[in-house]
Amino acid sequence: MPDSLNAWQLIISGDAALYAIVRLSLAVSLSAVAIAVVVGLPLGAILALTQFRGRVALMVLLNCFMGLPPVVVGLTVFLLLSRSGPLGVLGILFTPLAMVIAQALLVVPIIAALTRQTVEDLWREYRDELTAMNVGPAGRMATLLWDSRFSLITALLAGFGRAAAEVGTVMIVGGNINGFTRTMTTTITLETSKGNLPLAMGLGLILIALILVINAAVWAVRAWSEQRAG
Amino acid sequence: MLSRLFFALTAFAFLSFGSVAAIARDQSIVVASTTSTQDSGLFDYLLPIFKAQTGIDVKVIAQGTGQALDTARRGDADVVFVHAKEQELKFLEEGFAVKRYDVMYNDLVLIGPKSDPAGVKGTTNITAAFDTIRIKKARFVSRGDKSGTHSAELRLWKEAGVDIDTAKGEWYRDIGQGMGAALNTAGAMNAYVLSDRGTWLSFKNRGDLEIVVEGDKRLFNQYGVMLVNPDKFPTAKADLGQSFIDYLVSAEGQKAIANYQIDGQQLFFPNASRDAS
Amino acid sequence: MQDLSSDLPLTFQNVALCAGATKILDRLSLAITPGAPTFIVGPNGSGKTSLLRLCMGLVAPSEGSVRWGGREAVGPGRLAMLFQRPVMLRRSVAANVNYGLKQAGLPRSLRKARMEEALARVGLLELADRPARRLSGGEQQRVALARALAREPELLLLDEPTANLDPAAARGLEEMVLMAAQSGVKIVMASHDLGQVRRLAGEVMFLVRGRLCERAGAADFFDRPSTPEAAAFIRGDLVI
Numbered sequence: 001m002p003d004s005l006n007a008w009q010l011i012i013s014g015d016a017a018l019y020a021i022v023r024l025s026l027a028v029s030l031s032a033v034a035i036a037v038v039v040g041l042p043l044g045a046i047l048a049l050t051q052f053r054g055r056v057a058l059m060v061l062l063n064c065f066m067g068l069p070p071v072v073v074g075l076t077v078f079l080l081l082s083r084s085g086p087l088g089v090l091g092i093l094f095t096p097l098a099m100v101i102a103q104a105l106l107v108v109p110i111i112a113a114l115t116r117q118t119v120e121d122l123w124r125e126y127r128d129e130l131t132a133m134n135v136g137p138a139g140r141m142a143t144l145l146w147d148s149r150f151s152l153i154t155a156l157l158a159g160f161g162r163a164a165a166e167v168g169t170v171m172i173v174g175g176n177i178n179g180f181t182r183t184m185t186t187t188i189t190l191e192t193s194k195g196n197l198p199l200a201m202g203l204g205l206i207l208i209a210l211i212l213v214i215n216a217a218v219w220a221v222r223a224w225s226e227q228r229a230g
Numbered sequence: 231m232l233s234r235l236f237f238a239l240t241a242f243a244f245l246s247f248g249s250v251a252a253i254a255r256d257q258s259i260v261v262a263s264t265t266s267t268q269d270s271g272l273f274d275y276l277l278p279i280f281k282a283q284t285g286i287d288v289k290v291i292a293q294g295t296g297q298a299l300d301t302a303r304r305g306d307a308d309v310v311f312v313h314a315k316e317q318e319l320k321f322l323e324e325g326f327a328v329k330r331y332d333v334m335y336n337d338l339v340l341i342g343p344k345s346d347p348a349g350v351k352g353t354t355n356i357t358a359a360f361d362t363i364r365i366k367k368a369r370f371v372s373r374g375d376k377s378g379t380h381s382a383e384l385r386l387w388k389e390a391g392v393d394i395d396t397a398k399g400e401w402y403r404d405i406g407q408g409m410g411a412a413l414n415t416a417g418a419m420n421a422y423v424l425s426d427r428g429t430w431l432s433f434k435n436r437g438d439l440e441i442v443v444e445g446d447k448r449l450f451n452q453y454g455v456m457l458v459n460p461d462k463f464p465t466a467k468a469d470l471g472q473s474f475i476d477y478l479v480s481a482e483g484q485k486a487i488a489n490y491q492i493d494g495q496q497l498f499f500p501n502a503s504r505d506a507s
Numbered sequence: 508m509q510d511l512s513s514d515l516p517l518t519f520q521n522v523a524l525c526a527g528a529t530k531i532l533d534r535l536s537l538a539i540t541p542g543a544p545t546f547i548v549g550p551n552g553s554g555k556t557s558l559l560r561l562c563m564g565l566v567a568p569s570e571g572s573v574r575w576g577g578r579e580a581v582g583p584g585r586l587a588m589l590f591q592r593p594v595m596l597r598r599s600v601a602a603n604v605n606y607g608l609k610q611a612g613l614p615r616s617l618r619k620a621r622m623e624e625a626l627a628r629v630g631l632l633e634l635a636d637r638p639a640r641r642l643s644g645g646e647q648q649r650v651a652l653a654r655a656l657a658r659e660p661e662l663l664l665l666d667e668p669t670a671n672l673d674p675a676a677a678r679g680l681e682e683m684v685l686m687a688a689q690s691g692v693k694i695v696m697a698s699h700d701l702g703q704v705r706r707l708a709g710e711v712m713f714l715v716r717g718r719l720c721e722r723a724g725a726a727d728f729f730d731r732p733s734t735p736e737a738a739a740f741i742r743g744d745l746v747i
Contacts, residue, residue, distance in 0.1 A: 193410030230638020
């Protein structure tokens with residue numbers, strides 16, 4: 001990244017390196033959220049709707065994992081994926097895939113815990129009616145998840161926020177490799193340590209703007225849908 | 231319709247990172263190097279040239295020297311390119327590499343505040359300067375991260391006859407981070423810090439700092455490159471890694487290194503020889 | 508819809524329902540048979556809601572047994588229930604009714620027609636595409652009724668469905684319940700409103716403190732109550 005240009009100039013000139021970094025950041029965070037949705041939504045719904053031994057323990061664990069220190073997750077994934085680690089044969093350390101996996105681990109607890117709370121609350125309201133209509137367990141999960149979709153969107157945004165803002169994990173498992181695993185947050189860290197503070201700040205503002213735009217867009221879609229669905 | 235939007239977003243995400251992953255799949259090697267080398271900008275200059283010639287992508291993981299060597303010991307790098315000869319020789323002895331090549335050297339400089347509280351500015355005797363700093367208890371930032379620069383700093387304390395572990399006090403700030411962070415910290419607290427010239431030249435946040443001591447032969451900083459032993463790690467990319475090393479020590483590679491300048495100053499002085507050490 | 512054997516007569520044999528140490532229902536034995544609407548009345552806390560929930564199979568008795576047409580488990584689809592506060596799913600009115608039909612096992616090809624017919628019966632066809640949660644209380648209750656009736660239940664249980672409605676909406680709902688009764692659906696309804704009971708009931712079950720105090724045809728119950736509690740209740744006194 002050229003030092004002397006400031007961030008704004010880079011945007012205007014359509015600097016390829018900057019756009020690649022932005023694209024990678026979004027790709028990694030969005031992929032992590034996608035995985036977290038696939039894993040976390042059903043997990044949260046199951047926790048809300050079924051009784052089993054150890055359910056309370058699992059709930060407490062999940063809630064506590066929401067606050068997992070990212071660097072610890074990063075270090076754990078690093079040790080797992082290292083060539084000398086158990087999953088080393090996959091050879092995915094220092095690749096975007098490793099970053100996605102690590103961030104997914106951070107986002108899943110958030111989405112699962114928030115889903116559980118949301119579905120549990122709605123189940124209290126829907127319980128009699130759904131039981132009276134003889135809705136089976138799978139149907140309940142699907143109906144509750146769909147009917148609480150607007151609250152779940154907030155959970156998704158929370159998860160996305162955590163992923164997009166994260167730097168420690170992606171630094172460790174990605175290696176901050178120029179052109180391959182460098183994201184907005186790791187670039188900001190790097191430029192800061194090189195003393196390019198104006199550039200780092202500019203990139204920071206771009207990142208904030210990006211997150212703002214995504215939040216606003218999702219909010220708009222949600223408002224419009226809510227209008228239509230009541 | 232919401233779900234359709236969501237799927238579109240996810241597809242975009244996967245495609246984007248899929249495309250990045252695709253690039254990384256084939257001709258690439260991982261080089262474990264140091265933050266000072268990266269911060270100097272040498273790789274940004276050299277690697278595109280190398281790629282144009284050979285089509286090989288060089289992925290640089292920049293850490294402290296100790297960390298870089300450990301990364302290689304775990305098999306997560308194909309080549310190491312660092313500047314701490316003692317640690318490199320140990321690495322060689324342990325069998326993690328078969329051969330070590332000299333590549334280039336640059337020098338270290340003592341950075342300090344313009345106000346020069348220890349009064350060491352202008353001397354060419356680095357160990358005397360260190361001792362004076364200790365006596366005057368002037369603030370000093372140490373990288374403390376097993377890096378090449380940190381090893382050099384420790385070596386200089388020893389040569390100055392100072393047992394830094396007992397002598398250190400409130401004036402000695404061990405931050406456990408890279409060169410850029412160390413310079414930032416020194417600038418913020420008006421402290422002395424040992425830096426490599428390359429990082430200093432590209433460092434933008436100088437505050438009140440300037441070079442106070444330079445030129446002492448003991449500030450000479452030798453860079454070495456090693457291929458990670460393919461016998462230890464069969465998955466390491468030995469051929470591609472060796473191509474990179476061959477380029478670095480070749481006439482053109484050495485010339486390219488010499489041509490790298492910041493503000494009109496040459497940073498690195500190539501000194502590869504035919505023999506390995 | 509599957510052709511199942513009947514869930515009536517619905518019999519309670521010595522049923523008791525406990526919540527912790529409290530007995531909500533005590534030694535209840537009764538049978539609900541096809542015919543005119545049966546109304547369940549009684550002071551607050553007498554167990555009306557619990558009785559209905561046992562009928563629906565939402566809760567199991569602590570003692571005794573509940574049988575539907577002689578069977579231990581309630582067959583799917585032949586029973587429907589309306590609650591005091593209707594629960595509308597977060598989708599359109601039509602989708603709500605469709606949901607009920609889907610759960611009852613009606614094949615997709617038949618659903619649309621049945622749904623429209625049900626909505627027409629409760630007079631809500633023009634609101635079919637409106638988000639169900641946006642409707643007024645009375646309209647929502649009508650959607651719930653449409654959803655219930657669309658499944659062509661044998662037995663329709665209602666737990667004080669007009670308690671939260673204004674008189675006009677209550678009247679509207681009463682008319683529809685009456686129409687359903689006339690088309691052969693057995694109605695079992697809990698009510699607080701003696702006027703409503705007089706208007707609609709065929710027979711009355713009077714509960715006091717979880718016990719079936721009196722059971723009689725509507726006219727007999729109101730004109731010639733055989734228990735002092737019933738007499739007091741009809742008069743409007745508080746029955747402790």
